Amino acid sequence: MALPPLDSPQWQSPWRAFAWGLRSITQTILTVVLFVTYLGIGALAHDSHFSLLWALCSTLFVWAGPAQIILITTLGSGATIIQSAIAVTVSAIRLFPMVVSVLPLMRTPATKRRELFFAAHLTAVTLWVECHRFLPQVPRERRIAFVNGLGFGLVSVCLTANTVGYFLAANLTQTLGAAILLLTPLSFLFSTARNSREVADVVALALGILLYPLAAKMNSGLDILVSGLVAGTIAYGVHWWREVRA
Amino acid sequence: MSFAQLIGDWHALAVLFVAGVVPNQIWRMLGLWFGGGIDEGSELLVWVRAVATAILAGVIAQIVVEPPGALASVPDALRYGAVGAGLVVFLLTRRSIFAGVVAGEVFMLAGKWWLG
Numbered sequence: 172m173a174l175p176p177l178d179s180p181q182w183q184s185p186w187r188a189f190a191w192g193l194r195s196i197t198q199t200i201l202t203v204v205l206f207v208t209y210l211g212i213g214a215l216a217h218d219s220h221f222s223l224l225w226a227l228c229s230t231l232f233v234w235a236g237p238a239q240i241i242l243i244t245t246l247g248s249g250a251t252i253i254q255s256a257i258a259v260t261v262s263a264i265r266l267f268p269m270v271v272s273v274l275p276l277m278r279t280p281a282t283k284r285r286e287l288f289f290a291a292h293l294t295a296v297t298l299w300v301e302c303h304r305f306l307p308q309v310p311r312e313r314r315i316a317f318v319n320g321l322g323f324g325l326v327s328v329c330l331t332a333n334t335v336g337y338f339l340a341a342n343l344t345q346t347l348g349a350a351i352l353l354l355t356p357l358s359f360l361f362s363t364a365r366n367s368r369e370v371a372d373v374v375a376l377a378l379g380i381l382l383y384p385l386a387a388k389m390n391s392g393l394d395i396l397v398s399g400l401v402a403g404t405i406a407y408g409v410h411w412w413r414e415v416r417a
Numbered sequence: 418m419s420f421a422q423l424i425g426d427w428h429a430l431a432v433l434f435v436a437g438v439v440p441n442q443i444w445r446m447l448g449l450w451f452g453g454g455i456d457e458g459s460e461l462l463v464w465v466r467a468v469a470t471a472i473l474a475g476v477i478a479q480i481v482v483e484p485p486g487a488l489a490s491v492p493d494a495l496r497y498g499a500v501g502a503g504l505v506v507f508l509l510t511r512r513s514i515f516a517g518v519v520a521g522e523v524f525m526l527a528g529k530w531w532l533g
Contacts, residue, residue, distance in 0.1 A: 204514055218486025222425025225433060232438045237473045242437045244476050247485060252436050260440035262472050264465045270448025284449065291449040292442070340487065341418055346529050348487030350522055353499060356477045360500065361507050361517040363473060375467040379474025384482055386475070395475045402475075403468030410463055 172198060174308045188313035192320025195305055201297050202328055204362060208236050209329040211354035213336025215240065218352060219247030223337050230329050235295045238262050240355055245395060258395050269299045276306045277314040290315055293322030296366065371410035378402035491525060492532070499525035 174191060175181040182188055196202045209230065216226035221243060229239050238259045245255040270291050277290060301321060309317045340348050360376075367373045379402040386398035480488070481496050488496070503521025510516040 200515070207518060215480075215485060218488070221429060223423040225425050225429050228430060229433055229437055233433075233441050235441050237469075237476070238437060238441050240480070241472065241476050242433070244479055244485070246432065246436070248479070248483065252432055255432075256436040256440055258472055259437055260443070261465075262469050263441040263444045265444075265469045266441060267444040267448045268462055268466075270445050271451075274449065287449060291445045294445060294448075343487075345487045345490045346526065349484075349491045349529075350526055352480075352484070352486060352488040353491075353496070353522060353525055354518065356480045356500065357503050357518045357521045358514065359473065360477050361503070361512075361514040363470060363477075364507065365512045365514055367470070369463075371463060371467045372470055375470040376474045379471030380478045382471075383475040383478035387479070387482070395472055395479065398475045399468055399472030402471035403464065406467040406471065407464040410467070411460075 174305070177308070177310050182310045182313050185313060185316040188309070188316035189320035189323075191309075192305075192317035192322075193324040195301070195317075195321050196324035196328060199301060199304075201300065202325065204358060205236075205297055205325060206328055206332045207354055208358045208362075209332035210336035210339070211351060211358060212236065212239055212243070213333035214340035214348065214351040215243050215336075215355050216333070217337045217340035218348070219243050221247070223334065226333050226337060227330055230333055231326065234292065234326065235263060235266065237359065240359065241395070254393060254396070258399075261396070261399065266294060269296070270294045273299050273302050276302055277311070277318060279311055282315070286315055289322065290318045293318065293326070296362075297325060298322055369410065370413060371406045374409050375403050375406035378405055491529065495525055495528040495532070498528065 172194060174195070181191075212230070213223075213226055216223075216229075229242065233239055233242070241258050241262050242255055245258055246252075250258075273294055274287055274290065277287065298318070298321065302318060305317070305321070306314055336351060339351055343351065360380075363376055364373075367376055379399060382398040382402045383394065386394040386401075389397070481500055484491070484496065491499075499521040502524035503517040506520035507513065507517030
């Protein structure tokens with residue numbers, strides 16, 4: 172499926188643009204990655220004793236895979252609400268530069284801020300990547316409708332995946348249930364590694380994994396925050412050191 | 418599974434709102450309101466991104482090291498081996514997420530089957 176040319180009458184209706192956005196989810200391998208990831212999140216929610224409604228609400232209103240697994244894992248292993256909220260807040264900071272960089276792609280001089288509300292809510296790493304790929308092929312005045320369609324499609328795929336994963340975890344044999352749960356760490360590890368373009372990102376990922384078991388031994392209840400802050404700051408130090416030498 | 422189990426209790430949903438929804442929407446809405454004046458390559462954002470990546474890395478490690486539910490039935494060595502095998506295939510296939518995930522899963526399932 173190719174999008175119609177920029178001057179095509181197909182783009183005259185915002186609803187058509189929404190439909191083109193919706194159909195574009197079939198044009199990317201990231202949809203499959205999202206499906207697998209959210210299958211795992213559904214299973215993780217089940218085995219961490221959350222309800223299906225809870226899992227679906229987290230996908231709909233949080234709409235950030237890393238934040239969702241941080242939330243499920245920390246709350247499920249007995250962290251306090253404050254500890255979970257801090258970890259999620261820090262993980263979500265990266266949404267800020269994403270929103271800042273993606274919204275100008277859809278803005279026209281006549282665009283009102285409230286028209287961008289859903290686009291801002293739908294912004295997460297997958298949508299961010301796809302906007303940079305698809306939006307140059309969409310007329311500027313139809314981009315908000317297109318992005319809303321794309322985001323609506325991706326959210327629907329993830330809600331379906333959550334539901335399937337939840338029931339699979341409830342009904343499968345132990346081995347297959349374990350296989351579904353293993354999807355989460357694998358898909359997050361590799362998608363984060365794939366998105367790591369700079370040395371600081373690679374060091375943060377590798378050190379973050381290696382330092383967690385050490386931080387967990389301290390049993391402070393803040394394991395994730397301690398290992399994250401230390402590993403992230405060392406990674407930043409490596410970045411800084413290379414900049415200074417360069 | 419009963420209907421009530423699928424819905425859960427309001428307390429858990431309130432926690433989701435406080436610890437999950439608000440911490441995410443704050444950043445998106447700040448981006449919506451104050452976008453434009455921020456330099457994407459600024460040093461502060463490099464540090465923030467590194468810490469955020471390391472927190473996610475810690476959670477990945479936590480799931481593998483202290484596994485929830487059914488994953489706890491898989492022996493330690495097999496879980497670590499599955500992640501290692503997936504990583505090797507991911508790197509060999511020029512960073513194919515799909516190949517890495519499949520390899521990790523196959524390793525774990527084959528190991529389970531072999532151990533009986």
